[in-house]
Amino acid sequence: MxxxxxxxxxxxxxxxxxxxxxxxxxxxxxxxxxxxxxxxxTDCLIKPKVPLSTLTSYRVGGPAELYAAPxxxxxxxxxxxxxxxxxxxxxxxxxxxxxxxxxxxLPGLVICTRRLRYTHFDEETGQVTAGAGVSLVRLAxxxxxxxxxxxxxxxxxxxxxxxxxVMNAGAHHSCTAEILVNTNVLNRSGEPSLLLPADLRYSYxxxxxxxAAANKDQPLRLVTEATLQLQPGARPDTVLAATTEHLDQRxxxxxxxxxxxxxxxxxxxxxxxxWLIEQTGLKGYQIGGAQxxxxxxxxxxxxxGATASDILNLIRHAQEQVDRRWSLWxxxxxxxxxxxxxx
Ligand SMILES: Cc1cc2nc3c(=O)[nH]c(=O)nc-3n(C[C@H](O)[C@H](O)[C@H](O)COP(=O)(O)OP(=O)(O)OC[C@H]3O[C@@H](n4cnc5c(N)ncnc54)[C@H](O)[C@@H]3O)c2cc1C
Numbered sequence: 001m002x003x004x005x006x007x008x009x010x011x012x013x014x015x016x017x018x019x020x021x022x023x024x025x026x027x028x029x030x031x032x033x034x035x036x037x038x039x040x041x042t043d044c045l046i047k048p049k050v051p052l053s054t055l056t057s058y059r060v061g062g063p064a065e066l067y068a069a070p071x072x073x074x075x076x077x078x079x080x081x082x083x084x085x086x087x088x089x090x091x092x093x094x095x096x097x098x099x100x101x102x103x104x105x106l107p108g109l110v111i112c113t114r115r116l117r118y119t120h121f122d123e124e125t126g127q128v129t130a131g132a133g134v135s136l137v138r139l140a141x142x143x144x145x146x147x148x149x150x151x152x153x154x155x156x157x158x159x160x161x162x163x164x165x166v167m168n169a170g171a172h173h174s175c176t177a178e179i180l181v182n183t184n185v186l187n188r189s190g191e192p193s194l195l196l197p198a199d200l201r202y203s204y205x206x207x208x209x210x211x212a213a214a215n216k217d218q219p220l221r222l223v224t225e226a227t228l229q230l231q232p233g234a235r236p237d238t239v240l241a242a243t244t245e246h247l248d249q250r251x252x253x254x255x256x257x258x259x260x261x262x263x264x265x266x267x268x269x270x271x272x273x274x275w276l277i278e279q280t281g282l283k284g285y286q287i288g289g290a291q292x293x294x295x296x297x298x299x300x301x302x303x304x305g306a307t308a309s310d311i312l313n314l315i316r317h318a319q320e321q322v323d324r325r326w327s328l329w330x331x332x333x334x335x336x337x338x339x340x341x342x343x
Contacts (some may be wrong), residue, residue, distance in 0.1 A: 038310055060259075060306055065106065066110065072116075072268055095135070100315075100336050102339050114160055116133035122226065127230070129227045133160050135159075140153075141155065148232045153246060156246065156248050167206070175204075183223055255299055264299065264315060275296075
């Protein structure tokens, strides 16, 4: 029996009887060894059976049925149109630092934006424009080196600019929504449009871009670029010192030594999720290769050989135990992709 794609939210999701298991391959011809397909008119390859465990920070998950990582906007547009013409499901991937991909992998085409990397710092406006694939950590250091303030908080977040726009990534009481000027997106057919923060219904670690990905009735939006408002004119050594301080503080309080997705659960209004889990006595609790971190209870670590199912079962266990003790159901921040077996 399988569970549909978000098995951890609100009340536990009931297994759907008769849910169709993902076929071994719904697109590739049966009986033939899978070969990369060249996207017509480009040098972009669409590769079959790419292991997503190598592309996510948890280091778990099965293969993408098909995978493309275009380097240009045009190739991204063509990839989307290619999948759309074939009626393939499409999933977007940044640095994979907030994802739990099912051990079964993902059907259809996974489009990764991590190769879309360029930055432009506009000295007149104090705005930086970055491709979706730019590393947020790298951007924070680049801004600091120029003496531009406003991204010091982002230095410990190992995602891309695209992922930050979608997740409303944040830390140290700051977040992406506060500095986003606008973002360029593509729809399912590859047509571009420019969205403003007001279009994205931002709240804590949430945006309408996430809802769109989860709900088939909503239009898909692929983030290709974002412009952020920073404050130039400070001394670089001052901004570098503040950035380093943020990084040190995180390294001292969070476990960066083993694969994880950062915080697993959103913080409820009343208490920090990590505190609730710690007070429930779950620090160090382990299922398979997945363990609730000793250093920070809102982190689940892959201690070696964990499967996505181990991690999901540990997420469920924490939700149930916290609910039993505090009558509070923790909502995951990590995005679950694919189908998961019922425990
Ligand atoms: C050690 C560690 C520490 C972390 N600390 C923090 C923290 O302090 N604060 C915080 O907010 N997060 C934190 N995270 C989580 C994560 O880094 C952020 O959520 C980050 O913004 C995710 O970016 P990504 O590029 O990895 O996105 P992914 O994980 O690849 O994707 C996240 C979601 O965005 C979608 N997506 C990604 N790229 C695009 C795109 N170009 N267009 C459309 N959709 C897209 C995906 O489909 C998915 O739904 C941490 C993670 C780790 C491993």
